[in-house]
Amino acid sequence: MKQTVMRFLWLLTVAVMAVTMSALAGEPARVRVGLAWQPNEAARERVILSIEAAGGEAVLLPQLRPAGLEYEGMKLASRYVDQDGVLLQPWADVVKRDTYHGTDADSLLAGVQAVVFLGGGDVSPTLLAVPQPWHGLADDSPADATRDVSEYLTMAYCLDHDVPVLGLCRGMQMLGVVSGATLIQDLPAYYESQGQPYHYLHRMQRDASGKRYYTPHDVIVTDSASLLSAIAAVDTIHGVPSWHHQVVGDVAGTPLRVTGVTPTGGIDIIEAIERTDKHFALGVQYHPEEAVKQYLKAEPGADRFMPLADAVAYFKALIAHARPARRFIAGRAYTASDTTVYNKTAEQCYGFFAVLGRAEQGSLDGAAAELSLLLNLFERRHPGVTSASIQEVAKWATECGWFAHAARRWEKEPLPEYVAVARSVLAGNRVLPPGIVEHDCMEDLAYIETNGVRYSPYQRDKYVSGVTVCYQAPVHEHNGRRFGFRKPVHWVFYGFPAERSDPFGSLCDEGCPHVNVTSEDDIVR
Secondary structure (H helix, E strand, O other): OHHHHHHHHHHHHHHHHHHHHHHHHOOOOOOEEEEOOOOOHHHHHHHHHHHHHOOOEEEEOOOOOOOOOOEEOOEEOHHHEOOOOOEOHHHHHHHHHHOOOOOOHHHHOOOOOEEEEOOOOOOOHHHOOOOOOOOOOHHHOOOOHHHHHHHHHHHHHHHHOOOOEEEEOHHHHHHHHHOOOEEEOOHHHHHHHOOOOOOOOOOOOOOOOOOOOOEEEEEEEOOOOOHHHHHHOOOEEEEEEEOOOOEEEEOOOOOEEEEEEEEEOOEEEEEEEEEOOOOOEEEEOOOHHHHHHHHHOOOOOHHHOOOHHHHHHHHHHHHHOOOOOOOOOOOOOOEOOOOOOOOOOHHHHHHHHHHHHHHHHOOHHHHHHHHHHHHHHHHHHOOOOOOOEHHHHHHHHOOOHHHHHHHHHOOOOOOHHHHHHHHHHHOOOOOOOOOOOEEOOHHHEEEEEEOOEEEOOOOHHHOOOOOOEEEEOEOEEEOOEEEOEOOOOEEEEEEOOOOOOOOEEEEOOOOOOOOOOOOHHHOOO
């Protein structure tokens, strides 16, 4: 009864604060919640739905890169990673020592008021405070050392600057790793080492087709004074969606406290951790966002999991504890203004940019890059403009270069996750540096040149950020269609924002030695 009353008073306080802020602002206040960079679009979609269901605004954060380490396109250079995908120990030590210092984290994370760290593959065990050898299971190898590094830096920044964080599954593990906790790298192997049976309570085994599914189980709240207790308002949380084989093992000697466990085979498996020295730093080993997605999309079997309101409560709590943004990011922000120079509403413009980004690049990361490049070009071509409405930018886009054909897309229905991307980028949270103003589809390139050697533009492994020069092709026919440019140019490659996206880059400086392609005979395929 006491917990119920406390939760009611807490939610009432949050509601009053929200109404007061809205009244002062003249419009509903929306907290900007960042999603730590990672490449899984399905995982991002679930979290975007959850943030918006809780009344927040989802912002896709860009990748953080440590000072001194090199990248091949958007991925960490292969020499930093071993054959199993694990970050090599010398470089893991550099990441742990320097964290975000010497990076552009301050500008890339500015403007967001809280951050969610998503689920996904294993964390490189070399990043642990006391490193471990890799668990050796080919079926569960660390998937992305590039992501490990970016998330480690982002988590370290958030904790150092007291930015509220919510870690989901792997996100909880990253909260633990950065805070100095140990990891159990594989639960089945751990139970075998303890001489105990393991019944795959935390993740289903693969079925006959090789697929896995989320499994529901209960979590016991161990601390009535915790964030978890305030969110759940019960002693036992029923039906959490679970999918993991790793878990935080020990928090002794760290600023973490354990606030939720699941007894499994006589052993308490840690299900929730919190930082006692921070405003809001909560990690849960389960996936409330999966429950949100299944209920909102009316998927069969959703009722196996925690109720929708209980799942959304985690994101409402994060939003309720959001802190003021440290500062606005550099560069102009293009949002709705009183100046309407186009017969479209701001909402229609967000939808247009959402459709444009998806059509041009076909992924959330690609869409964010496309719209970031669009704003870079707008500023480049309007150097004297100090502010602009979203309608002005939309009008320019439909009259400009390769964006012009997008004018026919006004009537297409935008997907909500792409609208979230458009809102984020158009509010100023770009994922590309200001100088990135070029990209081309492969058919429009004659060839690329890396360290003096020519390659086909389709050889994605030959692109090196800051080194590769991309040469546009003259007008030519390819597969029955016309590609190329009447006045080709060349430019320096920056990166691929997504697996199947175009290469993006910056124009070469004047006086560079490279010469444009003038003959179809020079095209390399």
